[in-house]
Amino acid sequence: MPFVALGGLLVIVCVLAYAYGAAQLGDRVQVLAVARPVTAGQPITAADLKQVSAAHDPGVRLVPASQAVKVVGRTAVVPLVAGTLLTPELLGDAAFPPGGQVTASLALKPGQYPQGLAAGARVSVYVSTTARDGGQSAPAASSAAAPARMSAVVLRVDLAGDGEGSTVVTLLLAASDAPQLAAAPSGGVVLMQTSPERD
CATH class of the missing domain: 3.90.1210.10 (Antifreeze-like/N-acetylneuraminic acid synthase C-terminal domain)
Incomplete structure (x- = not known):
């Protein structure tokens, strides 16, 4: 009798498992x-x-x-x-690029972008009005103490770079952010990788 009861229990478990799996697949x-x-x-x-x-x-x-x-x-x-x-x-x-967006290529030194950066990564682009050598760029109309931040997607990372020790990173970003990025002084741009966004 114990074996009969155990067999019946196994049958019930198998039926329930099959029903659950079928529901999931459906x-x-x-x-x-x-x-x-x-x-x-x-x-x-x-x-x-x-x-x-x-x-x-x-x-x-x-x-x-x-x-x-x-x-x-x-x-x-x-x-x-x-x-x-x-x-x-x-x-x-x-x-x-899609409407309202542009591509931009930046020559970046080590420390200005995270190691292992690859195409497809989402990044925050921080643009400072102060160059790393201490020089000041021309003040922007909306200059602020903190660096400006914009979002972008990495399209390409060229480790061969520009032949002067820089890595060339190509970005896709909002067209409205392009003028500020283009006006950034030498060494005034830093990339930080962010987590993928879920829409």
Whole structure:
């Protein structure tokens, strides 16, 4: 009798486990993911996409697999690695950079950017009106004691640099921030990597 009771209990457990698993699998949707690396600004082709099954989460806006035709031809706003689940925020218009944004390349010395910085990273860009050598830049219309802060996405990191010991980092940032960044004195820009934002 104990073995019969134990067998019955195992059957019940297996049935419940199967029901739970079926319910979980039933709450999944077919969405689009990146099949191979895509650089920022590169038009997305059908070969760059693949369909995957993902858990349905109302808080995450994934791109349904049925919209693949609408995605082809659009550009990647940031560098995309294989396996990335696509969201509307990662897709730009056919033109690059997207409207209201610009690209900028900076020659930075060690200490002005974090080690291991790579394409796709989100960074805070701190722009000072005082150069590192102690020289003052021309005062800006809205100068302040604290460095100005702006947000950007790293598009490229060229370790070969400019041939003078600097690493060239290319950023995607708001067009409204470009004039202030361009007016920064030598050594007056520092990058700090930030955590990915969830929209």
